[in-house]
Every structure is written in structure tokens, then in C-alpha cells.
Amino acid sequence: MIGRWLRRCHDWPVAMEHDTPARGSEKRRVRSDAQANRERVLAAAVTAVLREGRQVPMGTIAADAGVGIGTLYRRYPNREALLEALTLRAFHLVLECAENAENLNEPGLATLSSFLDCVISHADQLVLPLHGGPIPTAAETLAVRSSVHQALQRILERGRRDGTIRADAATRDIIVLTALLAQPLPHNPGPDQTPRRLKAFFLDGLAPPPG
Numbered sequence: 001m002i003g004r005w006l007r008r009c010h011d012w013p014v015a016m017e018h019d020t021p022a023r024g025s026e027k028r029r030v031r032s033d034a035q036a037n038r039e040r041v042l043a044a045a046v047t048a049v050l051r052e053g054r055q056v057p058m059g060t061i062a063a064d065a066g067v068g069i070g071t072l073y074r075r076y077p078n079r080e081a082l083l084e085a086l087t088l089r090a091f092h093l094v095l096e097c098a099e100n101a102e103n104l105n106e107p108g109l110a111t112l113s114s115f116l117d118c119v120i121s122h123a124d125q126l127v128l129p130l131h132g133g134p135i136p137t138a139a140e141t142l143a144v145r146s147s148v149h150q151a152l153q154r155i156l157e158r159g160r161r162d163g164t165i166r167a168d169a170a171t172r173d174i175i176v177l178t179a180l181l182a183q184p185l186p187h188n189p190g191p192d193q194t195p196r197r198l199k200a201f202f203l204d205g206l207a208p209p210p211g
Contacts, residue, residue, distance in 0.1 A: 041065040041072060042089055045082055049127055050184055054083060054134070083134045084141060086127040091136075091144040093122050094178070098151035108159020112174070113203055115155065116181055120195045123182040130179035149175070159206075166208045177202055 044065035048056045058079065062072040076082035097118035101111045119126075127133040136142055152174045159165025181195045181202075 087136050088141040090126040090128050095148045107162045107164045109164035111155050116199050119182045123184050
């Protein structure tokens with residue numbers, strides 16, 4: 001008996017050495033699948049909320065996402081939790097647009113234009129407070145929103161330094177402008193150049209007055 005126990009002890013590290021990579025790969029696959037499922041649910045929820053409003057039935061969202069209602073409620077126990085997740089997702093998208101625009105190293109006004117183009121292109125993915133979404137309360141959502149504001153402030157400061165953005169433009173102005181341009185227009189399912197035309201008018205107004 002002791003001999004068998006010793007042999008098992010001798011073989012155990014070898015077995016673990018061979019099993020660990022497989023288990024690690026399986027865990028990564030499970031995490032990847034879970035993330036893909038979560039994104040599918042959130043994407044379906046965004047579409048449903050923008051289509052029917054914040055009171056869209058949870059069952060409709062589950063059906064659009066191709067999951068059971070129980071699966072939806074296990075991840076988001078109530079409507080408020082789901083809407084908070086949608087708001088967080090939207091702020092992450094806006095932050096990514098701002099950071100990507102900053103990294104282009106263009107003058108301030110051109111940087112702002114790139115940012116707005118990016119946000120407009122994601123208009124059908126944004127559930128934000130100024131679009132009628134919930135006021136964020138979760139610490140993570142508030143932190144990402146703060147990062148968005150800081151990025152926009154940096155873009156404005158760049159424009160003030162290089163003389164492409166007027167000195168009295170405020171971060172709040174850009175936040176409201178962004179929300180207006182990224183608001184999906186009703187009864188307009190196809191691509192629309194109106195937001196980009198309006199963007200050009202607004203950017204002209206942000207440039208310093210001549211002379």
C-alpha cells in the first residue's frame with residue numbers, strides 16, 4: 001500500500017504538469033464564451049432600448065439576444081442593473097473614441113472632429129443620460145464618465161494652446177454637442193449625413209473669431 005502511495009506521489013506532479021495547460025485553455029475558452037454571450041446580450045439590449053425605450057420588457061431583450069429570460073436575470077437581476085451596464089458600455093465606447101482621437105496627434109479642432117466622427121458612428125450603440133438613459137450611480141460607471149470628461153478637457157486645452165479652439169469653449173459644451181450629434185434620429189433607419197453636417201457647423205463656431 002505504501003509503495004502504491006509513493007508511486008502516486010511520484011506521478012502526481014507529472015500528471016499536473018500535463019493537465020494544467022489543458023485546464024488553463026479550457027478556462028480561457030469559458031471566459032471568452034461568457035464575454036461573447038455578455039456582449040451579445042448588451043448589444044441586443046441597446047437596440048431594444050433605443051427602439052422601444054427604457055421600459056422595454058426584459059423578455060423582449062432576452063428573445064432578441066437569443067437567451068432565456070432566466071439567463072438574463074442571472075446576469076442582471078433587475079432593469080436598473082441592465083441599464084447601468086448599458087450606460088457603462090456606452091461611456092467605454094465614448095472614452096475609446098476620445099483616446100483614439102488624442103493619439104492621432106492632430107491640432108485640437110481636428111482632434112475634436114475625429115472624436116465626434118467616431119461617436120457619431122457608434123450612435124446606435126449609445127445609451128447615455130443625455131439620451132434619456134439613467135443617471136449613473138455605480139462607482140465604475142462614474143469613474144469611466146470622469147475619464148471621458150478629462151479626455152475632452154485635454155482636447156480643448158490642446159486646441160486652446162494651438163489656437164484652433166476658442167478660449168471660452170467648455171467641456172460641458174462638448175458633452176452636450178456630442179450627445180446631440182449621437183442621438184439617433186427617429187424614423188430614419190438608414191445612414192444619414194445630417195449629424196456630420198451639423199458637426200461641421202458646430203466646429204466652425206468653436207474656432208476662434210478672426211483677427
